[in-house]
Amino acid sequence: MSASGELSIKSIVREVLTYRSGQVGAAILLFLIGLSIYAVIAIPYDRAIALWRGEESCWIEVPRNAMPYWYKYIMRKNLPETIVVDGLRGDPGVIKAVTEIPGTNIKRILLEISFTYDYDDFPSEVNLFFYANYSESLPLIKIYWIKPDGSNIPLISYTIRRPYTILYLTINDDVQKSLLEFVRSNVGEPKEYIEPQLIMFAVNDETMLSAKTAKILKSTGSQIRKYTLRIEGMLFGKDSDLNAKLVVYGKVYGFAGTDHLRRDVSIALLWGTPIALAFGLTSSLAISIVQLIIAVISGWYGGKVDFIIQRLTEIYMIIPFLPFLIMISSLYRLTIWVLVAVLLVLSIFGAGVKSTRALVMQVKEEPYIEAALAYGASSRRIIFLYIIPKILPPMIPGLIGSVPGFVFLEASLAFLGLGDPFLPTWGKVINDAFSNGAFYKGYLWWIGLPSIMLILTAISFALIGFALDKIVNPRLREW
Amino acid sequence: MPLLQLEQLSKWFEIKRTIFSKPLYLRAVDGVNLSLEEGEAISIVGESGCGKTTLGKTILRLYEPTGGKIIFEGRDITFERAEALLWYKRRAQIVQQDPFGSLPPFFTVYRILEEPLLIHQIGNAKLRREMIYKALETVRLTPVEEFAPKYPHMLSGGQRQRVAIARAMILRPKLIVADEPVSMLDASVRIEILKLMRDLQKRFSMSFIYITHDLATTRYFSERISIMYAGQIIEIGPSNNIINEPLHPYTQALLKAIPDPDANNRKIFREVPPGEPPNLISPPPGCRFHPRCPYTMDICRIESPPEIYLQKDHMVRCWLYAKK
Structure with a gap:
């Protein structure tokens, strides 16, 4: 040294x-x-x-436990990304019609939120966000799920109880019940537990009875047909209004994916x-x-x-x-x-x-x-x-x-x-x-x-x- | 008044064997009397382990003395606290044996020479620069601009020793202790370095303590020679006296051991003092040289010889010269 x-x-x-x-x-x-x-x-x-x-629930529009984006290339599959269709923002695909019933304070509302779905996997979650404006009575609505093949599934009758509400479609008991009802009456008894989002996005035949065989009903094909969420309802009061945002959560997010808290x-x-x-x-x-x-x-x-x-x-x-x-x-x-x-x-x-x-x-x-x-x-x-x-x-x-x-x-x-x-x-x-x-x-x-x-x-x-x-x-x- | 006076100076090292046993003492320096005039050079000669280096370091207060007195410029500094000794450290300096270890490897030559000036808060940056360049000139490390920014590892042994000498000189000390300053240098530069030191000593009229085991060179570089044996000075006198008529049997033996450059004498057997230097932990009773001395008498084994002055300035500690 x-x-x-x-x-x-x-x-x-x-x-x-x-x-x-x-x-x-x-x-x-x-x-x-x-x-x-x-x-x-x-x-x-x-x-x-x-x-x-x-x-401020900044992660609410992000899927839980999503994979990193580049998993698409590893799994050689077009894994779903999150789709957000916001009526309040005036996104394309949202049709809103309000008609006042003459002589009453009642308004009829029709809200259609449609989107295309072309991914190779089912979404992880579907949620509906309501922005409601009401003064007298609470808005009453009915929600329908319309698949590209035309099948129309009534999901739930629902009362909006807060100006801002989230309806967790894929974990809501009533929605699950009506979806299963749809499967039973149209295809048959499910072989195992199948997730609501699977029923919402699968081809309507025997394959949908099991998660292993279920196929995705894609929007593209011979012609583009969209998935539509239809909300029919009644609003009470002159200034009452209703808007909705549909979030179809995907399975990939960002470079490193997300955790159990959607972060x-x-x-x-x-x-x-x-x-x-x-x-x-x-x-x-x-x-x-x-x-x-x-x-x-x-x-x-x-x-x-x-x-x-x-x-x-x-x-x-x-x-x-x-x-x-x-x-x-x-x-x-x-x-x-x-x-x-x-x-x-x-x-x-x-x-x-x-x-x-x-x-x-x-x-x-x-x-x-x-x-x-x-x-x-x-x-x-x-x-x-x-x-x-x-x-x-x-x-x-x-x-x-x-x-x-x-x-x-x-x-x-x-x-x-x-x-x-x-x-x-x-x-x-x-x-x-x-x-x-x-x-x-x-x-x-x-x-x-x-x-x-x-x-x-x-x-x-x-x-x-x-x-x-x-x-x-x-x-x-x-x- | 002499510049430096030592009275019965002792340095004993404590040796602990276990916690409970009584400590032993290694008597490296044991009762040394010496006085040094201003501008005088004295050699301290002795074989390895005789305590000459310890004596030098004790004089510089690098070791704490065990007993006796060190009087410098009339002030007793024997047990002065280190903090109160700064003035003394400015007046007394050391030139060490190992030029490869004596310079801090991470400083440049300039910084090495600046350190003593900084510590003693001498001058401003400009003045210090002048002093450093002048010091390098006096030790003939020229051109100075070339040597100042060098690191020690870029210099040869002789050059390093010149830096060490410049460092010792830069504070203009009154006393320099040179501890075997040339023993680790190549034979070719030894004389040069010794001559340089002698020149500087005379030019700045410094006192010089030249510690060496090489009796042959001492005559040329010091006015007086003192011979040390087993922690004591056994003979002291003017250089010519010691070389020409040594009194103590040990001095005589040392002189006989000096190699003779005359080729005709190469076959003559050189008598070396027989035996080993004594163990300094338990030195022999009486005269410490008696087990090796050819003239041992009964009294030598019993009583330590006193300081005997045969002439005014020639002292010997040997019973042979005691007045009966």
Whole structure:
């Protein structure tokens, strides 16, 4: 290590890039940093938090547990996307007719919402949103479902009880009953439980009696015929009005799909990046610096100071880390920065103090330290100007190498439900996926994507660490 | 008044074996008396492990003395606290043995020379620059602009030692302790470095303590020579006296061991002092040299010899010269 004086930070960076592992690691890291910058700019922090909390039911038009968009290409199937036909917005396909019955306060309303459906799979859900305006009595409506083949299924008679209501067609008991009634009277007894949306979108023959054989009745064919939702109703009062929005939820959404709360997982993937990098780097850096200073104090002053610090370190080293964190987090809410602080406090006297102290003991005996003492340098000057610059370069690989450890720690805490409750992090996504049985239900992307991000981060820092190790410990170089 | 005066200076190192046993002491320096005039160079000669380096470092207060007195410019600095010693650290400097370790590898030559000036808050940036360039010139590292931005690993051993000398000189000290300053250098540059130090010593009339095991060179670089054995000074006197008529049997043996450049004498067997230097943890009773001395008498085994002045300035500690 006699030539370690040549190792400035700048030359280290330059030299890392001469190794293949360093190049790959730096490329991944650059990608992650780019992703972080994009995340922070594209979705500001407050917006990300609000979105992740699902404020103002912002996810109501998004399917639950949707696959990522690119699953279409993997499954070679035109998986359905979400179709929204909004009467209030005046979308094409909405026909609205209101006729006043003369001499009364009663209005007759006819609302037809039609759309084409060309996908290779059934939708995941169908909901109807009502925007009603009424003063005296509640609007009374009847809803019909008209398939492209002309079959007309009366779904439900319904009283709108609030100005804004959602009718969950595919989980409504009455709707289910009338759909099953339709199947029984037209095709036959179903062989198993069949979902309402299947009956709504399947070809009317024996195949629809089982989910395995059911075929989709597509709008396109010899001629385009549309699916139509027909609402007939009566409104009471002069100013009364009714509008509706039909949402046919698809099975794909966005780059990373959605979770059980309809949230776009890509928000957590994007925002997880800056959080993971910031958390990993900050904790690694902070802990390394604190341990370095303590180790130098211990090694330089020696005697009683050294004795106390070393014994404290030995005690700290046997404190079980994770149980301790779990205990703290059960008493206090751990935001990410509190977590950094707790980590710092728990590792002030960590094992790093011992290895760094060993380096200090070695450097302490260098003749140039003695010369510095001879010309009157103070202990503080010697520590910060003579010892730390000498032992810093060999510490850098360890510092970089410990970053993924902290990223994983944050993820495992989030997985255990102990992480920052508001932040969208990778660990949180994995935790959600796990607690909702993602593997069992086959939602592989839900677990896979955040795991890939975690692994990429780990690989990136590990590869850079390897390259750094070769530079700082030249004996590891492969020739 | 002498610049530096040592009175019965001792440095014992404590050796702990276990927590409960009584500590042992290694008596590296044991009762040294020495006085040094301003502008005088003195050599301290002895074999490895005799305590000469410890003596040098104790004088510079790099080691805490165990006992005795160090009086510098009339002030007793023996047990002065380190914080109160800054003035002394400006007046007394060291040139170390290992030029490869004595310069911080991460500083440039310029920064290395600036450090002492910064610590003692001397001058402003411009003045310091002048001083540094001048110091580099005095140690003949020219052109100075070329050497100043270099790192130590870019320099040869001799050049590094010149930087170390420049660093020691830059504070204009009164006293320099040179601890075997040339023993790790190539033979070709040794004389050059020694000459440089002697020149500078005379030019700036500094006092010089030249610690070495090489008796042959001392005559040319110091006015006086003191011979150290087992932590004690056993003979001290003007260089010519010591070289021409050594009194102590150990000095005589050392002189006989000097290689002779005359080819005619190459077959003559050189007598070396028999035996090993004594264990400093439990030195022999009486005269510490008696187990190796060819003239051992009964009294040598019992009582330590006193300081005997045969001439005004030639002291020897040997029973052979005691007035009966």
